[in-house]
Amino acid sequence: xxxxxxxxxxxxxxxxxxxxxxxxxxxxxxxxxxxxxxxxxxxxxxxxxxxxxxxxxxxxxxxxxxxxxxxxxxxxxxxxxxxxxxxxxxxxxxxxxxxxxxxxxxxxxxxxxxxxxxxxxxxxxxxxxxxxxxxxxxxxxxxxxxxxxxxxxxxxxxxxxxxxxxxxxxxxxxxxxxxxxxxxxxxxxxxxxxxxxxxxxxxxxxxxxxxxxxxxxxxxxxxxxxxxxxxxxxxxxxxxxxxxxxxxxxxxxxxxxxxxxxxxxxxxxxxxxxxxxxxxxxxxxxxxxxxxxxxxxxxxxxxxxxxxxxxxxxxxxxxxxxxxxxxxxxxxxxxxxxxxxxxxxxxxxxxx
Amino acid sequence: xxxxxxxxxxxxxxxxxxxxxxxxxxxxxxxxxxxxxxxxxxxxxxxxxxxxxxxxxxxxxxxxxxxxxxxxxxxxxxxxxxxxxxxxxxxxxxxxxxxxxxxxxxxxxxxxxxxxxxxxxxxxxxxxxxxxxxxxxxxxxxxxxxxxxxxxxxxxxxxxxxxxxxxxxxxxxxxxxxxxxxxxxxxxxxxxxxxxxxxxxxxxxxxxxxxxxxxxxxxxxxxxxxxxxxxxxxxxxxxxxxxxxxxxxxxxxxxxxxxxxxxxxxxxxxxxxxxxxxxxxxxxxxxxxxxxxxxxxxxxxxxxxxxxxxxxxxxxxxxxxxxxxxxxxxxxxxxxxxxxxxxxxxxxxxxx
Ligand SMILES: CC(C)[C@H](C(=O)O)[C@@H](O)C(=O)O
Ligand SMILES: CC(C)[C@H](C(=O)O)[C@@H](O)C(=O)O
Numbered sequence: 014x015x016x017x018x019x020x021x022x023x024x025x026x027x028x029x030x031x032x033x034x035x036x037x038x039x040x041x042x043x044x045x046x047x048x049x050x051x052x053x054x055x056x057x058x059x060x061x062x063x064x065x066x067x068x069x070x071x072x073x074x075x076x077x078x079x080x081x082x083x084x085x086x087x088x089x090x091x092x093x094x095x096x097x098x099x100x101x102x103x104x105x106x107x108x109x110x111x112x113x114x115x116x117x118x119x120x121x122x123x124x125x126x127x128x129x130x131x132x133x134x135x136x137x138x139x140x141x142x143x144x145x146x147x148x149x150x151x152x153x154x155x156x157x158x159x160x161x162x163x164x165x166x167x168x169x170x171x172x173x174x175x176x177x178x179x180x181x182x183x184x185x186x187x188x189x190x191x192x193x194x195x196x197x198x199x200x201x202x203x204x205x206x207x208x209x210x211x212x213x214x215x216x217x218x219x220x221x222x223x224x225x226x227x228x229x230x231x232x233x234x235x236x237x238x239x240x241x242x243x244x245x246x247x248x249x250x251x252x253x254x255x256x257x258x259x260x261x262x263x264x265x266x267x268x269x270x271x272x273x274x275x276x277x278x279x280x281x282x283x284x285x286x287x288x289x290x291x292x293x294x295x296x297x298x299x300x301x302x303x304x305x306x307x308x309x310x311x312x313x314x315x316x317x318x319x320x321x322x323x324x325x326x327x328x329x330x331x332x333x334x335x336x337x338x339x340x341x342x343x344x345x346x347x348x349x350x351x352x353x354x355x356x357x358x359x360x361x362x363x364x365x
Numbered sequence: 366x367x368x369x370x371x372x373x374x375x376x377x378x379x380x381x382x383x384x385x386x387x388x389x390x391x392x393x394x395x396x397x398x399x400x401x402x403x404x405x406x407x408x409x410x411x412x413x414x415x416x417x418x419x420x421x422x423x424x425x426x427x428x429x430x431x432x433x434x435x436x437x438x439x440x441x442x443x444x445x446x447x448x449x450x451x452x453x454x455x456x457x458x459x460x461x462x463x464x465x466x467x468x469x470x471x472x473x474x475x476x477x478x479x480x481x482x483x484x485x486x487x488x489x490x491x492x493x494x495x496x497x498x499x500x501x502x503x504x505x506x507x508x509x510x511x512x513x514x515x516x517x518x519x520x521x522x523x524x525x526x527x528x529x530x531x532x533x534x535x536x537x538x539x540x541x542x543x544x545x546x547x548x549x550x551x552x553x554x555x556x557x558x559x560x561x562x563x564x565x566x567x568x569x570x571x572x573x574x575x576x577x578x579x580x581x582x583x584x585x586x587x588x589x590x591x592x593x594x595x596x597x598x599x600x601x602x603x604x605x606x607x608x609x610x611x612x613x614x615x616x617x618x619x620x621x622x623x624x625x626x627x628x629x630x631x632x633x634x635x636x637x638x639x640x641x642x643x644x645x646x647x648x649x650x651x652x653x654x655x656x657x658x659x660x661x662x663x664x665x666x667x668x669x670x671x672x673x674x675x676x677x678x679x680x681x682x683x684x685x686x687x688x689x690x691x692x693x694x695x696x697x698x699x700x701x702x703x704x705x706x707x708x709x710x711x712x713x714x715x716x717x
Contacts (some may be wrong), residue, residue: 032706035587078495094555099429102554104554104555108555133488134488134489134591134592135416135486135487135488135591136485136486136488137485137486153505153522153556154555156519159557160557161557161558161560161561163526164525164526164556165523165525165526165561166523166524166558166560166561167508167521167522167523167525167557167558168522168556168557168558169519169520169522170505170519170520170521170522171517171519171522172517172518172519172520173516174515174516174517175590200605200608202444202454202456203456203460203505203506204505204520205511205512205513205518205519205520206513206518206519206520208513208518209513209517209518223548231608231609232608232609232611232612232613233612234615235587235609235610235612235616236612236613236615236616236621239486239487239591239613239616239617240616240619253552254609256552256584257583257584257587257606257609258587259584259589260584260585260587260588261584261587261588261590261613263588264587264591264592265590265591267592269588336664
């Protein structure tokens with residue numbers, strides 16, 4: 014979209030703590046946008062369990078249409094025990110929105126900074142800063158046939174060449190803006206799809222001579238993420254491996270409640286969301302960590318609206334608030350969602 | 366087999382550090398068996414890369430026949446860069462032997478004891494002691510169709526009911542001899558095969574009212590293994606998830622070079638092997654940690670030959686040697702493979 018146009022933002026608050034942290038994200042967005050700094054309009058729509066309750070469908074047509082017409086999408090979190098036995102579960106809506114909007118690349122930063130080291134469950138002392146680029150609209154999540162009978166069941170992990178090419182290019186481009194290192198994670202000693210990935214990625218790697226390219230089997234990668242996560246820069250991987258390794262990676266930071274993610278396609282709106290779930294156990298208590306949602310807002314400003322300036326203001330404010338220990342219980346503090354949010358907003362205002 | 370018969374043991378030393386650690390394992394087996402304590406005969410056969418070099422096949426017919434006729438199989442480690450471009454790679458031999466001998470259950474202990482805590486890369490201070498029961502002869506490792514063309518590739522994750530039932534029973538039986546807790550790890554919010562596992566395991570769980578049964582998505586399990594591994598007792602999972610999670614679990618102990626595993630079927634010989642690979646980088650240097658192999662020998666004595674007494678002698682000796690810091694570089698020591706082996710043997714002899 015053009016600068017100075019009004020940014021259209023679809024807002025999907027979702028379930029359990031979803032609305033609580035979304036409120037925080039929107040408050041910070043409002044604060045950082047004040048005085049004409051950023052013009053936007055939000056469009057709130059039901060999604061996930063909330064949409065099942067309202068409309069019998071986790072992704073109602075109206076919600077999808079709003080997302081398609083928007084410039085970016087903010088999603089908080091969906092799902093929970095309430096809909097465990099629903100015919101179409103909240104998660105189905107998530108898979109469907111990824112597919113409908115062709116959000117083939119899920120990008121998740123994993124970092125352990127000096128300030129956050131205390132929260133990390135691992136002893137490794139080196140600075141960690143890598144990004145997982147996970148393929149999000151193919152593989153075993155969507156492959157057909159998919160069958161379940163009384164005697165057997167099967168899923169199909171399937172990849173087309175173009176699906177691998179487009180995400181590979183994205184990963185290598187990203188590496189050129191980082192530390193020029195791409196690691197392909199696969200199971201090429203067993204899977205046909207992994208051998209296919211290796212061939213295609215190996216070819217594209219030749220177009221990026223400045224990028225140091227290597228590969229790792231997924232089982233070995235699961236070890237390295239614990240023993241030596243500082244060795245990674247960009248991890249490129251298929252959908253299911255990416256699901257497992259990105260959650261493992263989030264865990265080594267020890268601060269799940271602070272990590273945003275972005276899912277994007279070739280064009281059309283990108284979707285920004287915390288990497289954690291809807292946390293039914295703490296919903297309604299007012300203690301959910303808003304930082305992951307606020308960082309998702311910052312990621313949106315930088316990536317969808319080219320406003321790195323505003324994103325930096327937000328991240329600086331978050332860092333200050335963390336260093337002052339105004340944090341929710343997940344980070345060992347006693348602050349509420351609202352207190353952390355207010356502190357972030359004050360910090361933004363003070364530094365202006 | 367009957368007690369007092371001569372135990373027939375197939376010995377597959379394999380590649381790189383394989384022969385070095387196998388020599389250690391066999392020396393300890395000899396020492397603990399002395400004075401008629403245990404009668405056995407070993408049958409050494411080529412396997413993996415070594416067998417490709419000798420016979421053009423990672424699992425020659427003769428090797429397979431010897432294994433089939435044995436009472437138990439000791440395997441060290443196979444594979445390495447030398448055979449990366451072989452038509453049939455060493456790993457293919459491993460998958461084939463699992464399938465031919467119907468070794469459907471891979472059992473891997475993960476423990477962090479007080480003595481070993483210093484090696485663990487995670488900060489968690491609670492005692493950790495769980496077992497992963499991984500399905501080993503089905504799923505995406507063996508499912509058909511499996512295709513790779515110029516345009517696409519696919520693998521099939523397929524499970525039959527009986528395949529899930531037999532390993533589930535094994536896992537629940539094991540739990541009754543441990544802490545009565547089974548966790549099924551799957552991706553039932555996405556995969557048809559996982560939904561199928563959940564149904565079947567859920568039914569069998571009802572036959573074990575004394576066992577506390579729960580489930581976890583694989584991505585969440587990858588987190589819990591780092592954040593709270595003490596919550597697990599028996600983890601039951603399918604082949605690919607088991608591959609990833611068992612390596613991740615090994616890593617949290619920080620002592621990969623000390624962990625054995627067992628693969629077993631309904632009848633026929635079980636196979637015992639270290640969980641680590643052939644470590645080409647340290648092969649020939651005489652510094653490979655022999656403990657994983659020596660513990661594999663102990664696991665064999667206890668499980669295939671009902672000789673928990675001898676297994677305990679070996680484990681006690683290993684613990685003593687570790688507490689005296691007679692350890693190889695992977696555990697921060699300066700001892701060689703031979704020195705550690707000799708120390709284990711002395712300790713066994715001294716305590717007799
Ligand atoms: C909820 C689930 C379907 C989803 C996935 O597996 O992709 C989630 O784990 C994620 O990573 O976004
Ligand atoms: C070598 C490889 C085929 C094998 C597997 O994936 O099963 C290994 O990683 C293992 O876990 O034994």
